[in-house]
Amino acid sequence: MSAANVLRSLANVTRKEILQTLRDKRLVFILVLAPIMQLVLLGYAVNLDVDHIPTVVCDQDQTVASRRLVRAIFAGDTFDERDEVMDPNAAQAELESGDASIAIVVPRDYEKRLAHGETPQVQILVDATDAARSQVAAQDATELVESLRAGTALAIPITPRVLYNPELKTPIYMVPGILATLLLAVTTVVTAMGLARERETGTLEQILVTPIRPSVLLTGKVLPYLFFGLIDVLAILVLGNVLFHVPIHGSLGVVFLGAMLYVFSTLGIGILIATLSDSQQQAMLGAFGFVLPAMLLSGFLTPIASMPSWLQPVTVVIPMRHFIEIMRRCLLKGATLSDLAPQLGALAAIGFSILSASIALFRRRLQ
Amino acid sequence: MSGSLRRTKAIAHKEVLHMIRDARVLYLALGLPVIMLLLFGYGISMDVDHIPIAVVDQDHTEASRRLVEKLVAGENFVVVARRDSADETTPLLRRGTVTAVVVIPAHYQRDLARHDPTSAQLLVDGSDSIVASIALGDAVGSLETLTPAAPEPPPLIARFNPAMRSAYNFVPGVIAVILAMVSSLLTGLTVAREWERGSMEQLFATPVRRSEIILGKLIPYAVLGMLQTLLIVTLGSWLFDVPIRGSLALLFGASALFLCAMLGIGLAVSVITKSQLVSVQVALLVTMLPTTLLSGFMFPIANMPWILRVLSSLLPGRYYMTALRGVFLKGNGVDVLAPQLVALAVFSALVLGLGIAKFKRRLS
Numbered sequence: 112m113s114a115a116n117v118l119r120s121l122a123n124v125t126r127k128e129i130l131q132t133l134r135d136k137r138l139v140f141i142l143v144l145a146p147i148m149q150l151v152l153l154g155y156a157v158n159l160d161v162d163h164i165p166t167v168v169c170d171q172d173q174t175v176a177s178r179r180l181v182r183a184i185f186a187g188d189t190f191d192e193r194d195e196v197m198d199p200n201a202a203q204a205e206l207e208s209g210d211a212s213i214a215i216v217v218p219r220d221y222e223k224r225l226a227h228g229e230t231p232q233v234q235i236l237v238d239a240t241d242a243a244r245s246q247v248a249a250q251d252a253t254e255l256v257e258s259l260r261a262g263t264a265l266a267i268p269i270t271p272r273v274l275y276n277p278e279l280k281t282p283i284y285m286v287p288g289i290l291a292t293l294l295l296a297v298t299t300v301v302t303a304m305g306l307a308r309e310r311e312t313g314t315l316e317q318i319l320v321t322p323i324r325p326s327v328l329l330t331g332k333v334l335p336y337l338f339f340g341l342i343d344v345l346a347i348l349v350l351g352n353v354l355f356h357v358p359i360h361g362s363l364g365v366v367f368l369g370a371m372l373y374v375f376s377t378l379g380i381g382i383l384i385a386t387l388s389d390s391q392q393q394a395m396l397g398a399f400g401f402v403l404p405a406m407l408l409s410g411f412l413t414p415i416a417s418m419p420s421w422l423q424p425v426t427v428v429i430p431m432r433h434f435i436e437i438m439r440r441c442l443l444k445g446a447t448l449s450d451l452a453p454q455l456g457a458l459a460a461i462g463f464s465i466l467s468a469s470i471a472l473f474r475r476r477l478q
Numbered sequence: 479m480s481g482s483l484r485r486t487k488a489i490a491h492k493e494v495l496h497m498i499r500d501a502r503v504l505y506l507a508l509g510l511p512v513i514m515l516l517l518f519g520y521g522i523s524m525d526v527d528h529i530p531i532a533v534v535d536q537d538h539t540e541a542s543r544r545l546v547e548k549l550v551a552g553e554n555f556v557v558v559a560r561r562d563s564a565d566e567t568t569p570l571l572r573r574g575t576v577t578a579v580v581v582i583p584a585h586y587q588r589d590l591a592r593h594d595p596t597s598a599q600l601l602v603d604g605s606d607s608i609v610a611s612i613a614l615g616d617a618v619g620s621l622e623t624l625t626p627a628a629p630e631p632p633p634l635i636a637r638f639n640p641a642m643r644s645a646y647n648f649v650p651g652v653i654a655v656i657l658a659m660v661s662s663l664l665t666g667l668t669v670a671r672e673w674e675r676g677s678m679e680q681l682f683a684t685p686v687r688r689s690e691i692i693l694g695k696l697i698p699y700a701v702l703g704m705l706q707t708l709l710i711v712t713l714g715s716w717l718f719d720v721p722i723r724g725s726l727a728l729l730f731g732a733s734a735l736f737l738c739a740m741l742g743i744g745l746a747v748s749v750i751t752k753s754q755l756v757s758v759q760v761a762l763l764v765t766m767l768p769t770t771l772l773s774g775f776m777f778p779i780a781n782m783p784w785i786l787r788v789l790s791s792l793l794p795g796r797y798y799m800t801a802l803r804g805v806f807l808k809g810n811g812v813d814v815l816a817p818q819l820v821a822l823a824v825f826s827a828l829v830l831g832l833g834i835a836k837f838k839r840r841l842s
Contacts, residue, residue, distance in 0.1 A: 141760075148763075152767070157776075163780050191780070241647045241778070274603055275603060276607055280607070392668070393503055395663060395667060396663075399510065417526045422521055444571070445572065446572050
C-alpha cells in the first residue's frame with residue numbers, strides 16, 4: 112500500500128469514528144461536557160484549607176477573660192461556633208455525634224489563674240477521625256490559646272513569602288491535577304471499553320478483512336479521542352482561569368505539547384487494556400485498576416517526596432506524574448520548554464513505548 | 479412462591495457462572511481494594527522530609543550560619559544550592575530544583591545585636607501548596623528555639639484517634655469508595671450487556687418475572703460487595719490496627735443499605751442508557767465521584783459552598799461515611815446513627831424503585 116493510500120484509509124477510519132461518536136449524543140456528553148462539570152464540582156469541593164471547623168465551646172468561667180478567649184477563637188475563619196454548652200459532658204457528646212469536630216473547655220478558674228500568673232488548664236478536644244485535618248485544627252487552637260496567655264504572638268526571626276500561589280489556594284494547586292485525572296478517565300476508560308465493545312460485537316474482525324492495516328485502523332480509532340482530549344484541555348484551562356483564577360504564566364504551546372504527549376500515552380494504555388480484555392466488564396475494571404493507583408501515585412493529592420524511597424522511582428513510569436509537573440510548572444511558574452525538557456522527554460518515551468507495545472500486542476491477538 | 483424462588487435462584491446461578499467463568503473480573507474486584515489499602519497505608523502520606531532549599535547568605539556571619547544550621551538540624555531541610563542573590567535562585571525554583579530559598583540580608587547579625595528590625599526571608603514555592611505549607615510549618619517550628627522559651631502548651635486531647643493515625647480515616651473511606659464504584663459499575667454493566675446482546679428480550683420470553691430477573695442479577699453483586707467489605711475490614715484491622723469500637727452487625731447492616739443504594743443506581747442507569755460504555759461513565763459520575771469528593775472522606779463538607787453541601791446531603795455517600803466512622807472509631811450505636819440509617823434506607827428504596835419502574839416500562 113502506498114503512503115497516500117495509508118493516509119486515505121486513516122482519514123476514512125477517523126471520519127467514520129468521529130461521525131459515530133458525534134451521532135451518539137450521550138458519548139459527546141461524556142467526552143466533553145462531563146469533564147467540564149467535574150472540574151467545576153472538583154474545584155469547589157476539593158478544599159484542603161482547614162477552616163470553618165464546627166466548634167463547641169464550654170465556658171465554665173463566664174468571666175471577662177474567658178469571654179475574650181472565646182471571642183478570639185471565633186474571630187477568624189478557622190472555627191465556626193456550632194454551639195455553646197455549660198457541661199463538659201455535653202461538649203463530649205457533640206463530638207461523639209459528629210455535630211462538632213472540636214471542643215474547647217474553659218475551666219472555672221480561668222480568669223483567676225491568669226490574674227495570678229498561673230497557667231489555666233484550657234482543654235482542647237478534637238475529633239481525630241480525620242487525622243491530618245484535626246492535627247492542623249488542634250495546632251491552630253493551641254496557638255490561639257497560647258498567644259492570649261502570653262499576651263502577644265510569638266516572634267519568629269524569619270519572614271515567609273509564598274511564591275506562585277501566595278495564598279496557597281487549593282484550586283490553583285489542584286486544577287492541573289484535575290485536568291490530568293479527567294483526561295485519563297476520558298481517554299483510557301473510553302478507548303479501553305470502546306475497543307472491547309467492538310471485539311465483543313465482532314465488528315473489529317469485520318473491518319480487518321478489508322485491506323486496512325491493523326495499525327492504521329487502531330490509529331484512526333484513537334485519533335478522535337486525542338481531538339476530544341485537547342478540546343477538554345482548552346475548556347478546562349479557560350474555566351480554571353475564569354472560575355478559580357488559575358494563572359497561565361507559561362506558553363500555551365508547551366501546555367498543548369505536553370497534553371498531546373500525555374494523551375498519546377493514556378490512549379496507548381487504553382488500547383493495551385482493551386487488547387488484554389475479553390469483555391467490556393474486564394476492560395472497565397482493568398482501566399480502573401490502572402487509573403486509581405496511578406492517581407494516588409501521581410502526586411495529585413499527596414506529594415511524591417513524601418512517599419517511601421522504594422516507591423518514588425515507581426512513579427517515574429506513570430505518565431500522570433510528568434503531566435502534572437508540566438502543568439503546574441508551566442501554568443503557575445511560567446517554566447519554559449527547556450525547563451520542562453526532562454518531563455516532556457519522559458512523556459514522549461512512555462507514550463511511544465506503550466503505543467508500540469499495545470499495537471504489536473493487538474496485531475498478535477488478532478492473528 | 480417456591481417457583482418464584484427457584485426462578486430467581488436460576489438467574490442468580492447464571493450470573494454467578496458468568497462471574498466465575500470471567501475470573502479476571504473477580505480478581506480485579508477483590509484485588510483493587512487491597513491495592514488501594516496498601517497504597518494508602520504504605521504509599522502516600524503528607525509528611526515531607528529533606529525539602530531541598532537554596533541559601534542566599536549575604537551576611538556571612540556567625541548569626542547567619544546559625545540560622546541555616548537550625549533550619550537543617552531537624553532533617554526537614556537540605557541545602558542543595560548556595561547563591562549570592564535572590565534573583566539567581568529564580569531558575570532553581572522554576573525548575574523545581576529547590577522548594578524554598580532562605581535569604582539572609584547583609585548586616586543581619588549587626589541589626590540583631592542592636593535590636594534593629596531585621597529578618598531573614600523564606601521564599602517558598604507555592605505551586606505545590608501541600609509541600610509549601612509543610613515547609614512553612616517546619617521552618618517556623620525549627621526556628622522557634624531561637625526565640626525566648628515558649629510557655630508550655632495547653633493540654634490537647636485527640637478523641638477517637640489519640641495517635642492521629644491516618645489509617646483511621648482511610649480504611650472507612652476505602653470501603654465506601656470501593657463499594658460505590660465496583661457494585662454500581664458491575665451491575666450497570668451486567669444489565670446493559672443483556673440489552674446490547676439482545677438476550678434481555680429472550681429472557682422476557684421465558685416465564686421468569688421482571689422482579690425475579692432483577693433480584694437474580696443483583697444478589698450475586700450484593701454478595702460480592704459484602705465480601706469486599708469483609709476483606710477491607712479484616713485487612714484494615716489486621717494490617718493497620720484500625721479498631722472496631724461499635725458493633726460489627728451495625729457495620730454490615732449499614733454497608734448492606736449502602737450497597738442496595740449503589741446497586742439500585744447501577745440498575746437504574748443501565749436500564750435508562752442500555753449501553754455498557756455510557757452506563758459506566760454515568761454511574762461513575764453519580765456514585766464514585768460524589769462518594770470520594772462529597773462524603774467528607776477527603777474533604778470536609780463544612781468547607782464546601784452551600785450548593786455542594788445540599789448536593790452531598792442528597793447523596794448516600796455522606797451518610798454511609800458518617801456511619802462507618804461512627805461504628806469504627808466512636809463506638810456509636812443504632813441510637814446515634816439512626817438518622818444516617820434511615821437516610822440510607824430511604825435513598826435505597828427510591829433508586830431501587832426507580833430502577834424497577836423503569837425496567838418494567840422499558841418492556842411495554
